[in-house]
Amino acid sequence: MTRVALLAAASLLLTAQAPAPTPATTITDPGSVLANAPADDWRPVDIENIVVFETTRGRMVLELAPAFAPMHIKAIRQFVAEGRFDGGAITRVQDNYVVQWAARPRPADAPALPIPLPPLPAEYEMPAQGFVFTRLEFADPYAEAGFIDGWPAGRDPRTKTVWLAHCYGMVGVGREAPPDVGDGTELYAVIGHAPRHLDRNLAVVGRIIEGLDAHASLPRGTAALGVYAKEAERTPITRATLGTNLADPPRFEVMDTASASFARYKAARANRSGFFVRPAGGLDLCNVQVPVRRATAAQQPR
């Protein structure tokens, strides 16, 4: 007998299409909540915010969060549009930490960029004003934990700031020691337990919504910090493309984290039954991955 009943984590991407809604009964499992969530409780992922990285391992789809690091994201879009990531590589995979990738180095004798980029500001947190923050009902060791527009986030009432949290799959911009803030040519995605101590210390620009699994399973680098010791160990990036430049861009939906469905989803995750003899009664910010799914044709904007 193969014991596989150890329950599934909420996948970052729910590849199965939701079945037709059934009459609401006592919903006690997260899957039922997702299946019964009305269309209005999902928000489409804006094609403007999609970047597709194609590598020799498959492709990673990045959703950008321009409300949180607008200048970094402007720089990333420009680098992608200029083809700077084409011929780049995954340069680092550190176990229980990050996958990191880099644009192709710019030759010293390359012509000037068409739109020179100003030095980037330290977009590590943002003034809270104007952000709708749905607070998680449970204690958090770092800050007020919650969600903003489909993103895991932190809030500090003292500094009156909000920021994106370093949960599994979230993407940030690598940098050197301060005052360097990174330039957007090196990105990392979290592939381990949430390194929340990085929150407010790096510019978080979005998350991988498809294809992280094929890259989280890359061999770990053997040099310090998981860097690949040899060029040959790197995974090449064959091409990076803005969603707006794709002929047939992938369409996704993210659950609206201010919706009743997401409230039910959190409650279901915190109070699971069936397999569970002792429901947790609590939930930590990064143990509730915000549901993301492929949009069906019917759900696409007309």
Place this chain on the structure above:
Amino acid sequence: MTRVALLAAASLLLTAQAPAPTPATTITDPGSVLANAPADDWRPVDIENIVVFETTRGRMVLELAPAFAPMHIKAIRQFVAEGRFDGGAITRVQDNYVVQWAARPRPADAPALPIPLPPLPAEYEMPAQGFVFTRLEFADPYAEAGFIDGWPAGRDPRTKTVWLAHCYGMVGVGREAPPDVGDGTELYAVIGHAPRHLDRNLAVVGRIIEGLDAHASLPRGTAALGVYAKEAERTPITRATLGTNLADPPRFEVMDTASASFARYKAARANRSGFFVRPAGGLDLCNVQVPVRRATAAQQPR
């Protein structure tokens, strides 16, 4: 320029030997705390509690925690001694969740086991009495969070129980739906964000203290729950051996989680400087991996 300064996570295993202690100054980084920890602040890993799983990807060293699931661990030791895991396989790898492996199925016509095992009790949590619990100073969404004898743990003052927490690398026993409690022939290790909702719902028996990285980077299974769809996708376990049956068993040390060094380590993790412009000021249970290192010859019991 390659930006690799994004800081390192505390590795589960610190492969480098600690340098000679230097005079204590203002210790502000976790590495310095480790380098300066006196020998008394480490506890040796008992060879009795070691199981080595050799697979075609390398080997995984499991440290058992018999105080928490003694009957499950008795069963696991017996299965290993009988060679039941030799010829077993890694049957499941689910992204951001678990690696799971299984003993070789026992033929129906096999002779009776030399020591028949009674049905196992549900060793999901234990009476708190007698356990020394060093509480983590920061809020936790699930329970009282802390450490017991080198292990991440939870405590509930209401039920007066303690349990091992499902942090990265921790190992539990797979089971079917209740009242099944598993029999110890299927084990899983956490390879993603801590699925703490599993705490108190499964028997946690220890953690992988070496070799998890080579197995956390296995391809994810494509069937439901990350199960490998085909036999050929599985990673064979060539042999499993009890530490006491190894000619030259690996020697490890775990930081004493009740020690002053560990208190300093937690404080250093919560208040990092240098690269960090905004120290976290907090720490979550599974974001402070208990330091484990290879013991030098001098540190081995004489």
